[in-house]
Amino acid sequence: MxxxxxxxxxxxxxxxxxxxxxxxxRQQAWTSGWASDQALTFPKDFYxxxxxxxxQIESQSPSDWxxxxxxxxxxxxxxxxxxPGVAKPGHIAALDQFxxxxxxxxxDYDQRYAEDFQAAREVLGNNAYRFSFxxxxxxxxADMTRPDPAAIAxxxxxxxxxxxxxxxxxxxxxxxxxxxxxWTEQDGQRGWERADAQQQWQRYVDAVLEHFGGQIxxxxxxxEPMVFLNAGYLDGVFPPLETRADPAATGPALxxxxxxxxxxxxxxxxxxxxxxxxxxxxVQETWxxxxxxxxxxxxxxxxxxxxxxxARQIDEIFIWDLxxxxxxxxxxxxxxxxxxxxxxxxxTQDYVGINYYGRFYVExxxxxxxxxxxxxxxxxxxxxxxxxxxxxYPKGFGDVLQTAYERYNKPIYVLENGTADQADNDVRRQxxxxxxxxxxxxxxxxxVPLKGYFHWSLTDNFEWAEGFTARFGLFALDYANDFKxxxxxSASLYGRIAREGLQPALLQSLNDLQPPRQP
Ligand code: BGC
Numbered sequence: 226m227x228x229x230x231x232x233x234x235x236x237x238x239x240x241x242x243x244x245x246x247x248x249x250x251r252q253q254a255w256t257s258g259w260a261s262d263q264a265l266t267f268p269k270d271f272y273x274x275x276x277x278x279x280x281q282i283e284s285q286s287p288s289d290w291x292x293x294x295x296x297x298x299x300x301x302x303x304x305x306x307x308x309p310g311v312a313k314p315g316h317i318a319a320l321d322q323f324x325x326x327x328x329x330x331x332x333d334y335d336q337r338y339a340e341d342f343q344a345a346r347e348v349l350g351n352n353a354y355r356f357s358f359x360x361x362x363x364x365x366x367a368d369m370t371r372p373d374p375a376a377i378a379x380x381x382x383x384x385x386x387x388x389x390x391x392x393x394x395x396x397x398x399x400x401x402x403x404x405x406x407x408w409t410e411q412d413g414q415r416g417w418e419r420a421d422a423q424q425q426w427q428r429y430v431d432a433v434l435e436h437f438g439g440q441i442x443x444x445x446x447x448x449e450p451m452v453f454l455n456a457g458y459l460d461g462v463f464p465p466l467e468t469r470a471d472p473a474a475t476g477p478a479l480x481x482x483x484x485x486x487x488x489x490x491x492x493x494x495x496x497x498x499x500x501x502x503x504x505x506x507x508v509q510e511t512w513x514x515x516x517x518x519x520x521x522x523x524x525x526x527x528x529x530x531x532x533x534x535x536a537r538q539i540d541e542i543f544i545w546d547l548x549x550x551x552x553x554x555x556x557x558x559x560x561x562x563x564x565x566x567x568x569x570x571x572x573t574q575d576y577v578g579i580n581y582y583g584r585f586y587v588e589x590x591x592x593x594x595x596x597x598x599x600x601x602x603x604x605x606x607x608x609x610x611x612x613x614x615x616x617x618y619p620k621g622f623g624d625v626l627q628t629a630y631e632r633y634n635k636p637i638y639v640l641e642n643g644t645a646d647q648a649d650n651d652v653r654r655q656x657x658x659x660x661x662x663x664x665x666x667x668x669x670x671x672x673v674p675l676k677g678y679f680h681w682s683l684t685d686n687f688e689w690a691e692g693f694t695a696r697f698g699l700f701a702l703d704y705a706n707d708f709k710x711x712x713x714x715s716a717s718l719y720g721r722i723a724r725e726g727l728q729p730a731l732l733q734s735l736n737d738l739q740p741p742r743q744p
Contacts, residue, residue, distance in 0.1 A: 256663070256664065273349070273722075275681070277683055278397065284334075289403055305319065317690055323692070331686065344710070346391060352391060355640060356395075356396065397446075398430060401449075416465060418481055422485075444489070450517075471561070480556055480567060493513050516640040517547065517580065522587055525603070554570040554572075556570070608740045619663070638676050654715040666726070684710055685698035
């Protein structure tokens with residue numbers, strides 16, 4: 226009996242040690258070790274820009290998100306979640322506190338994009354801009370075989386205006402919103418899982434390429450598919466507001482999105498080829514990929530083997546599994562049993578797209594180990610925390626960039642990085658800009674092939690389930706005063722970095738920045 230008990234103890238201990246060693250420990254360092262007495266610079270052809278998405282800035286089109294927003298107002302579901310940054314399922318925080326004009330016009334971008342682009346060049350020193358096409362603006366009705374001419378004219382206006390300001394367009398095809406009609410149930414399926422979803426997507430992609438293909442070289446087919454799935458199919462805070470049992474149950478929707486990516490990848494390449502053939506010009510170079518939401522996932526309690534293990538697993542499934550699939554063609558979701566071979570998916574990323582938003586901690590509750598609890602900061606260690614409770618963490622950014630390079634050996638674009646800081650003196654955004662751009666420049670010195678940085682975002686905007694309450698803009702928006710834009714201090718700071726790089730005086734000025742007291 227004693228021998229058996231000893232064997233059990235040894236077994237449990239070795240499993241624990243195994244998990245502990247295989248897991249992800251908490252990082253102790255705060256930065257990747259760049260020195261503040263030497264300049265950190267960027268090459269001349271580096272892209273500096275901001276990133277935006279149609280549903281968050283454009284006038285409402287008939288998308289699934291617009292349907293959700295209207296329903297939220299009609300049924301008064303405008304409560305906040307239990308804490309900042311925790312959305313309440315089926316709600317959009319405080320949406321009723323903003324006028325109908327704001328709810329429909331969002332940032333009034335439709336009227337002011339030219340002025341916004343001018344500010345991006347003049348104040349931010351930018352040479353690029355990331356935006357998304359709104360599928361439901363181009364195809365507001367299911368029966369349309371040609372896109373809406375007014376929508377084509379609108380996006381042509383955007384592209385012309387970008388060109389006039391010398392801003393290189395970086396276009397996204399799917400940034401969370403899609404036509405409301407796609408979500409009508411057909412044979413028991415909605416959205417991406419409908420039998421006709423691929424055919425509808427192809428019509429949309431073909432239309433975008435026909436009208437704009439020759440004007441755009443940088444493409445992101447899908448923005449953060451894992452955020453879309455987690456928020457929309459597991460947490461019920463984004464349309465389609467579902468709460469499926471586990472990540473494996475989101476596999477079919479993800480596989481459909483991977484198929485959509487594969488189609489768009491090849492369609493973009495074929496379009497460039499066909500244009501060259503018909504014009505007799507060389508084939509226009511194109512860069513196509515997706516972008517993933519990344520965080521530094523770390524254990525809530527560093528000594529806890531299961532939390533270390535869970536942090537590693539979440540890191541794999543949330544960030545890397547899909548990027549791996551774009552290389553291999555096989556979509557396998559770590560720890561879920563879901564795996565599918567996707568035709569045409571292999572070798573469909575020309576660059577790795579990284580969006581980075583700070584540090585998350587993973588807690589395992591032994592009563593429900595399959596559902597880890599995510600903490601967005603640790604009050605014991607994190608001083609730099611944004612308005613949504615997210616911990617800023619520069620070193621995690623450097624690590625993600627390094628890992629992306631080691632795994633894929635491809636050029637990397639940072640297609641989003643920013644923070645919610647509504648203060649007039651946005652010290653946390655300033656701190657983020659300097660430290661995160663320093664992480665990038667440092668990574669480049671180590672050989673990581675970074676090609677561009679896009680700050681999220683140009684102006685305050687509609688922040689999904691947080692409504693208009695979370696402020697991510699380099700320019701503040703006064704929603705009560707005709708959408709007036711005011712540069713926050715970080716706007717000119719970004720301009721200074723884009724023009725001069727990070728000079729020692731600027732790096733040293735970090736010491737003067739103090740995090741505001743947390744409420
Ligand atoms: C999304 C943006 C969003 C931002 C800040 C990213 O997950 O791509 O649409 O506004 O993060 O939450």
